[in-house]
Amino acid sequence: MRRTGIDGVFLLPAFLVFTIFLAYPVLSSFYYSMTDWNGLSPTIDFIGLDNFRKLAHDKDVWKGLQNTLVIALLVTVLQNVIGLLLALGLQKTGFVQRLLRAWYLLPALLSPLAIGYIWSYMYNPQFGVINTILEFVGLSGWAQDWLGDRRLAIYSVIAANLWQWVAFSMIIYVAGLQSIPRDMYEAADIDGAGAFSRFKNITFPLVAPAFTVNIVVTMIVGLKLFDIIFIMTNGGPGGSTENLAVMLYRQAFALNRMGYANAIALLMFAMILVFSLVQIALLRRREVEY
Amino acid sequence: MILRRLLTPLGLAFWAMIVAIPFYLVVTMSLKSPADLQYGPLKWPETLKFSNYWTAWQQANMGQAFLNSILITGVSLILIVVFSSMAAYPLARRTDRWSGALYVYFLAGIMVPFQLAMIPLYKLLNGLNLIGKYPGAIAVYIATGIPFAVFLYVSFFKTVPRELEESAQIDGSGPFRTFWKILFPLVKPITSTVVIIKSLFIWNDFFIPLLFLQSKAMRNIPLSLYSFTSEYTNNWVLIFAAVVIGSLPLIALFLALQKHFIQGIASGAVKG
Numbered sequence: 001m002r003r004t005g006i007d008g009v010f011l012l013p014a015f016l017v018f019t020i021f022l023a024y025p026v027l028s029s030f031y032y033s034m035t036d037w038n039g040l041s042p043t044i045d046f047i048g049l050d051n052f053r054k055l056a057h058d059k060d061v062w063k064g065l066q067n068t069l070v071i072a073l074l075v076t077v078l079q080n081v082i083g084l085l086l087a088l089g090l091q092k093t094g095f096v097q098r099l100l101r102a103w104y105l106l107p108a109l110l111s112p113l114a115i116g117y118i119w120s121y122m123y124n125p126q127f128g129v130i131n132t133i134l135e136f137v138g139l140s141g142w143a144q145d146w147l148g149d150r151r152l153a154i155y156s157v158i159a160a161n162l163w164q165w166v167a168f169s170m171i172i173y174v175a176g177l178q179s180i181p182r183d184m185y186e187a188a189d190i191d192g193a194g195a196f197s198r199f200k201n202i203t204f205p206l207v208a209p210a211f212t213v214n215i216v217v218t219m220i221v222g223l224k225l226f227d228i229i230f231i232m233t234n235g236g237p238g239g240s241t242e243n244l245a246v247m248l249y250r251q252a253f254a255l256n257r258m259g260y261a262n263a264i265a266l267l268m269f270a271m272i273l274v275f276s277l278v279q280i281a282l283l284r285r286r287e288v289e290y
Numbered sequence: 291m292i293l294r295r296l297l298t299p300l301g302l303a304f305w306a307m308i309v310a311i312p313f314y315l316v317v318t319m320s321l322k323s324p325a326d327l328q329y330g331p332l333k334w335p336e337t338l339k340f341s342n343y344w345t346a347w348q349q350a351n352m353g354q355a356f357l358n359s360i361l362i363t364g365v366s367l368i369l370i371v372v373f374s375s376m377a378a379y380p381l382a383r384r385t386d387r388w389s390g391a392l393y394v395y396f397l398a399g400i401m402v403p404f405q406l407a408m409i410p411l412y413k414l415l416n417g418l419n420l421i422g423k424y425p426g427a428i429a430v431y432i433a434t435g436i437p438f439a440v441f442l443y444v445s446f447f448k449t450v451p452r453e454l455e456e457s458a459q460i461d462g463s464g465p466f467r468t469f470w471k472i473l474f475p476l477v478k479p480i481t482s483t484v485v486i487i488k489s490l491f492i493w494n495d496f497f498i499p500l501l502f503l504q505s506k507a508m509r510n511i512p513l514s515l516y517s518f519t520s521e522y523t524n525n526w527v528l529i530f531a532a533v534v535i536g537s538l539p540l541i542a543l544f545l546a547l548q549k550h551f552i553q554g555i556a557s558g559a560v561k562g
Contacts (some may be wrong), residue, residue, distance in 0.1 A: 006465045007380040011392070014377035014436050017369075018396060021433035025410035026402050032410055039412075086305060089298045100302055102548055104309055109540045111494035113512040114533045118312045121319070121331070121526060129315055129331045163308065168555060175556035195294065224403050227496050231516075245405055253501075258409050265405045272403055 033262040040256065051263035060239065060247065061264065067154060068243040068271070072222030074158050079218045080211075082162070083169030088203075090170070091177040101174065104167040112164075116231025119160035123147045150240040153233055157241055161228050165221070169214045176210030177203065212283040216276055223272050244268045320346075320531040327527070339527075346531035354507065355514035355536075362424060362510055363492045366431035367485055374436050374484070375477060378443030379469060383452075393444065399437030408501065415502060422505040430502065431492055439484045446480045447473070479557070486547075486554035493540055511536040 033051055037044040055061050086104065090097045107115070122129045123146035131143040146156040180203065188198050204211075226245040229235065235242030235250065242250075244264055252261035315331060320342055322335045347353065381393045411430065412421075420426030450473065458468045474481075496512040503509065509517070515536055518529045544551050 007384065010376045010380050010469075014373040014396070014440065015392075017373060017429060017432050018399065018436045021411065021414075021429045022399055022402075022407055022436075023395070025407035025414060028410040029406050032413075039409075082305075085301065089302045100306060101552065102544075103306055105544070105552070106313065106541065107309060109490065109494075109544055110533075110537050111496060111512045111515070113494075113496050113515045114316075114537055117515070117529050117533060118316055121315065121530075122312060127327075127331055129311060132330050132332060133311075163312070171552055171555050224405070226405075231496075245403075248405055252409055252412075258412075262406075262409050265403070265408065269403055269406045273401060276401065 029262050029265060032259055033266050035259040037258045038256045039252070039258045047259070051260050054260065055263050055267065060242075061244075061267075063239055064242050064244050064247045064264075065267075067241060068223060068245075068268075070154060071158060071225055071243055072219055072275075074155075075161060075222035075225070076215060076218045078158070078162050079166050079169050080214055083166050083214065084173050084207075086166070086170045087173030087177055091174055093178075101167070101171070104170060107164045108168055110164065112227030113231055115160060115164050116228055119156075119163070119228075120147065120232055122160075123156055147233055148237055150237050153237060154241045157229055157232055160232065161225065164228075165218075169218060172210050172214050173207060176207040180206045208283075212280070215283060216279050219275055219279060220272055223268070223275065244271075316530045316533055319527060320534045322527050324527075342527055342531040343535060346528040347535060349528060350514040350517055350532050351506070351509070352511070352514055352532065352535055355509050355511045358424075358503075358508060359493060359510040362427060362431070363489055365424075366428050366435065366492050367488055369428070369432050370435040370439050370488060371481055371484060373432065374439035375443050375474060375481070376469070377436075378440050378447055379473065381440070382444045382447035393440075396437050396440045399434070400441065404434060404497070412501060421502055422508055424503075424508065427498055427502045430498055431488075431495075435484075435488050435492075438487075442480045442484060443477060446477050450476055482550055483554040483557050486551055490540070 032044075034046060034048055035044045036047050036050075090101055110118075121127075125131060125143070125145040125148060128146070130146065131140075134140060134142050144152055147153050184202050184206075185198065188202055193201070224245055225243060226249070229241055229243065229246050230249070233241045235246045244267065248261040248264040248268070251257045251264060318333075318335055319331070321338045321340065322342075323337060323339045326333065326335045326337075377396070381389050381396075415421050415426045415430075418426070420429070454472055454476075455468050458472050459465075463471070494512060495510075496516065499508075499510045499513045500516070503513065515529070515532050518525065518532065
């Protein structure tokens with residue numbers, strides 16, 4: 001009995017803060033998604049599944065869903081491919097390797113707001129860095145309006161995000177690679193295994209846990225991406241970079257459609273839930289097979 | 291084989307360049323005078339105009355923003371660590387159904403995107419009269435920080451042998467004393483992981499202050515940077531000066547504690 005009381009004291013602060021400021025809001029969002037609340041009026045009308053019906057016929061939402069998936073997919077693939085390549089180059093523990101790892105990680109210390117400003121300037125069509133460099137090396141024909149062009153903007157935003165976060169994935173891969181015992185490679189060398197065979201049969205299976213973590217984390221981050229888009233394009237031009245996260249912010253705080261925005265949030269949550277569960281199931285199975 | 295030997299350093303050097311160019315841009319731009327701007331973005335400034343930093347500092351009211359960021363990040367971190375480590379201890383020790391359920395309850399918070407809580411939270415904080423005040427944002431940071439921290443602490447406490455606390459109890463030490471004097475120092479690696487990952491997030495966070503701390507006096511550093519887009523025409527020199535000022539604390543901290551940072555990120559991610 002006394003034990004339970006003490007446990008309660010240990011648990012209570014975390015339980016209260018978590019329940020009041022996260023669990024309760026999350027649960028009540030199911031209710032708000034079935035209302036027409038506009039954020040200002042004191043009355044909140046229950047309208048059943050109307051928001052979800054509207055959602056299914058809203059062209060913007062479908063476009064936003066598509067943008068969300070493109071962003072998440074490219075963020076996941078690029079960050080993991082480049083992150084793993086960099087990690088393979090830097091897995092040894094020498095001075096140069098440590099220096100480069102730290103150097104690559106610097107962008108991750110900046111706020112997304114700083115990233116937004118920096119890359120807006122990099123991409124600027126008149127005085128931006130990228131077009132200036134292209135001109136300098138004689139490729140002025142490649143110069144683009146990187147953030148103003150509907151077809152390009154989404155890739156430009158993804159590239160800026162990659163610049164910031166790729167080293168995060170790299171660090172996790174390096175930790176995975178360094179945990180592989182040396183003698184496995186020595187045994188492979190004795191057996192006369194080539195570089196590719198070494199990677200396929202030793203390195204890749206043994207970094208599988210790091211792989212699972214990286215894929216799931218980057219996917220979730222990609223599906224939720226907000227700040228950098230908000231700063232760089234605010235969803236534009238013409239909605240070409242508007243994903244669900246940016247859209248629901250606009251619906252809630254620019255258009256005062258809180259109920260509708262909450263329905264979009266639920267759609268986003270459902271997507272994240274399904275994707276992460278499927279991925280974890282698939283990737284864990286691969287880990288076990290080896 | 292020769293090709294491969296060349297390819298690795300070339301690739302690494304290439305990415306080092308890609309990282310370097312934007313940093314070069316920020317630093318040189320932040321020191322330019324208006325006359326320098328016409329020579330293109332990559333030209334080294336004729337004269338280094340250090341007074342830009344002072345102008346940016348004053349215009350964006352960065353002194354206040356620094357105090358706000360330090361206060362918000364500091365209080366949030368301390369309370370995340372205290373609340374989560376305390377809650378994790380009984381969760382790691384008890385094996386009954388209630389503890390298991392409570393653990394899952396906390397953990398479910400990792401899966402939920404913040405956007406789902408955003409609108410009801412706005413209403414809740416509005417009702418509690420906490421919009422535009424420190425405690426509102428801090429409470430949100432703690433609530434969203436708890437799931438990850440509880441998870442890390444629980445997995446670590448499970449590896450701590452029970453004999454330690456039992457012998458302390460026999461020596462007449464109460465449960466709170468045992469926890470803070472004996473167990474808490476043991477979980478220092480987890481505490482440093484939590485502090486590093488969460489300080490990166492909270493110090494740089496823009497979204498929660500944008501929602502809940504809009505008023506001028508309450509702005510954190512990212513919001514004070516944001517004021518340049520909303521209040522002044524894009525004065526890039528001042529924006530980049532402010533970016534340099536706002537980024538320096540974390541970069542300095544990183545350079546001083548590099549090893550801990552990298553270990554913290556690696557272990558935080560692998561376990562989280």
